Amino acid sequence: MGKKKVIKKSQEELLQERESIESKIQKQEAREDKVTEIREAMLFVYSSYNNTILTLTDLQGNVLSWTSAGKIGFKNTKKGTPYAANRVAEVMAQTIQRMKIESIDIKIKGIGGGRDSAVRTLVAKGINLSSIEDITPVPHNGCRARKPRRL
Numbered sequence: 001m002g003k004k005k006v007i008k009k010s011q012e013e014l015l016q017e018r019e020s021i022e023s024k025i026q027k028q029e030a031r032e033d034k035v036t037e038i039r040e041a042m043l044f045v046y047s048s049y050n051n052t053i054l055t056l057t058d059l060q061g062n063v064l065s066w067t068s069a070g071k072i073g074f075k076n077t078k079k080g081t082p083y084a085a086n087r088v089a090e091v092m093a094q095t096i097q098r099m100k101i102e103s104i105d106i107k108i109k110g111i112g113g114g115r116d117s118a119v120r121t122l123v124a125k126g127i128n129l130s131s132i133e134d135i136t137p138v139p140h141n142g143c144r145a146r147k148p149r150r151l
Contacts, residue, residue: 054088107135
């Protein structure tokens, strides 16, 4: 084992490093200030048989935060369960409270098991809901059917 060298930085390098760190902190504070200005938001709940995804956006549709059962740590078929959706909604409720958002419009999409449990958890956590809307796409006859096959 050889001697370990101690690397000493010059004053210029230390100043540059400090400036870069301070600029990153200022950018992060600016982002947080921008987020705290938002009082109303929309929450999209997408629930399929395989996963539950919650996306928090402002009223224009710009994404502020998102989380899913897979992101929290559930794997395979457990991601589509109501319990996983419950945990996802708890994480999102913490995010909403941290951003100090006052009211939320919820838009639910999909046919999975996590639809109801996610909304119930948000209500239980004290989030003020202004509206709940189901935007699940429903087919209405669709395209013209093929002609019957002749044998």
